[in-house]
Amino acid sequence: MSLKQMINIALPKGRLGEKAYRVFEAAGYECPSIREENRKLIFENEEKGIRYFWVKPSDVVIYVERGAADIGIAGKDIILEYSPDIYELADLGMGKCRMAVACKRDFCDNRDKTLRVATKFPNIAKKYYNSQSREIDIIKLNGSIELAPILGLSDVIVDIVETGKTLYENDLEPRETIVDISARLVANKVSYKFKNAEITAMCERISEQIKKN
Amino acid sequence: MSVSFTALKNDEKAVFSLRELYSRYGYVRHKVSKFEEYDLYARNKSFLISENILTFTDTDGRLMALKPDVTLSIIKNIGNDDTQTHKLYYNENVYRTSAGADGFREIMQTGLECVGRIDLCAVCEVITLAKKSLELISENSILDISHMGFVAGLMENIGIEGIDADSLLDFIEHKNLSAIKAFCAERAISEADARAICDITALYAPMGEALEAVRDIVRGKKMKAAYDELCGIYGVLSACGNADGIYVDFSTVNDMNYYNGVTFKGFVRGIPDGILSGGSYDSLMKKMGKRAGAIGFAVYLDMLERLDFESEKYDVDTLLLYESGSDMAQVARAAESLRGEGRTVRCELCAPNGIRYRQLLKFSEGGVSVLETND
Numbered sequence: 001m002s003l004k005q006m007i008n009i010a011l012p013k014g015r016l017g018e019k020a021y022r023v024f025e026a027a028g029y030e031c032p033s034i035r036e037e038n039r040k041l042i043f044e045n046e047e048k049g050i051r052y053f054w055v056k057p058s059d060v061v062i063y064v065e066r067g068a069a070d071i072g073i074a075g076k077d078i079i080l081e082y083s084p085d086i087y088e089l090a091d092l093g094m095g096k097c098r099m100a101v102a103c104k105r106d107f108c109d110n111r112d113k114t115l116r117v118a119t120k121f122p123n124i125a126k127k128y129y130n131s132q133s134r135e136i137d138i139i140k141l142n143g144s145i146e147l148a149p150i151l152g153l154s155d156v157i158v159d160i161v162e163t164g165k166t167l168y169e170n171d172l173e174p175r176e177t178i179v180d181i182s183a184r185l186v187a188n189k190v191s192y193k194f195k196n197a198e199i200t201a202m203c204e205r206i207s208e209q210i211k212k213n
Numbered sequence: 214m215s216v217s218f219t220a221l222k223n224d225e226k227a228v229f230s231l232r233e234l235y236s237r238y239g240y241v242r243h244k245v246s247k248f249e250e251y252d253l254y255a256r257n258k259s260f261l262i263s264e265n266i267l268t269f270t271d272t273d274g275r276l277m278a279l280k281p282d283v284t285l286s287i288i289k290n291i292g293n294d295d296t297q298t299h300k301l302y303y304n305e306n307v308y309r310t311s312a313g314a315d316g317f318r319e320i321m322q323t324g325l326e327c328v329g330r331i332d333l334c335a336v337c338e339v340i341t342l343a344k345k346s347l348e349l350i351s352e353n354s355i356l357d358i359s360h361m362g363f364v365a366g367l368m369e370n371i372g373i374e375g376i377d378a379d380s381l382l383d384f385i386e387h388k389n390l391s392a393i394k395a396f397c398a399e400r401a402i403s404e405a406d407a408r409a410i411c412d413i414t415a416l417y418a419p420m421g422e423a424l425e426a427v428r429d430i431v432r433g434k435k436m437k438a439a440y441d442e443l444c445g446i447y448g449v450l451s452a453c454g455n456a457d458g459i460y461v462d463f464s465t466v467n468d469m470n471y472y473n474g475v476t477f478k479g480f481v482r483g484i485p486d487g488i489l490s491g492g493s494y495d496s497l498m499k500k501m502g503k504r505a506g507a508i509g510f511a512v513y514l515d516m517l518e519r520l521d522f523e524s525e526k527y528d529v530d531t532l533l534l535y536e537s538g539s540d541m542a543q544v545a546r547a548a549e550s551l552r553g554e555g556r557t558v559r560c561e562l563c564a565p566n567g568i569r570y571r572q573l574l575k576f577s578e579g580g581v582s583v584l585e586t587n588d
Contacts, residue, residue: 065485066485067484067485067486086387087387087388087464088387088388088389088392089388089390090390090391091391188485189486190480190484190487191485192388192417193355193357193417193480200417
């Protein structure tokens, strides 16, 4: 089978990706070599016509949009932040969390001032505050967002909140929910057309599996 | 002058074959100037693929733009009356930014416009040409067809408008069924209506099969008109044997301010984005104060370079090395005779760095000897 005939699947490195792979496995798209401990980057099951690879979670949509992957698993947060031109075929209902505005417990919002917002998701934050006609100053950070309000770098943060434990332990609290997040099955638009039968079948089997869980 | 097709790159080949194709259907070449008054684009910004426009001030102080699009320049001057039909094609460089690229790029674009009285015959002709254009570029191609009135008609019938319509269109465009279901549940849209929206979003099938599948969903005047038009088109296309490889995908949504009737998009295997896009744009004509109807499409030739896998393996078939003391007339004759066999031949004193050749030959007084063969 030639390289192009296979379905290429980009999985996000980490817990979510492993969980998602288990769903693919249960749906009949197993690839035993993925469980072997080695430094390989690509795993394939020629008989099933599938090929998996692990990529950085925020890169999944790039692989899919540019067609290097036909299918991918991406968080809704990443999709909203990068607005890729791809199909969002199913909500996997896993990796559930929410995008929220959080701040110090004693913070009192003063609408008189420009709000300083620290975040890893500048586009989501801008869109949210735009819809409220609020002037903001975006501070783009790449990690440890919770530090920003504690050190006075920002007034609030826009970040993913799962249980809120990290926030509470650092004297912070979530104030507003912007949007609920979960993992999505995404597909390249052109692959969807040329490999339609395979992708549609896969999507159906994955959705069935999700319902079972 | 005859040109060997093998020496041409994919986009150059496409330009020649498309030109020939369009002429065969009686379309005439239309040339437009490189610059256009900026105002034309400022008024129709969302019609353009990217809103960035390269501008400069002309000697008389007018703000000018390097063309980001050809259609607007063409219809600016024609289409005032709907009794005459213009059939034109163009091959022009346009200047615009593209996703991911840093800054402006010069992009070669070929396209075709049919302006005037647009009837079923004209629509089918343009769709046929779109399909044949794709077939000339790759043997593995798909043309997706949709109708603006179909989706818009369904939404009107259900009573979705304004911002709601925009967000629903966005979900449809991404085939995001879970978002559509949540959207319908929030607005207490009936289950049957919600299912209708989901069905047309998920639909992707060959044209005949798809039209059969959506027959029962059709409701309201606008949707019915769109459906009938699609059926009419299918009738003509299939009668001429041109319906194979045409799929219906209602999630292909173009800007409703410009496009109104049938729209289509073309894809070839190996390029992860559409390479052809078009549709009927009577609404744009009306916006520009024209009475005539119009339909057309553009082929984005810049993407075709991605298809060049095979031809780039070698820079030259034969690298012929000679010595500074060699008889140059004999060297030239040897090279010419090799070229006569149909090979590409480069003569050098010593092999240039990094050159990829199929065969390395050495010229000496005794004749030509083979030093290395790579194939």
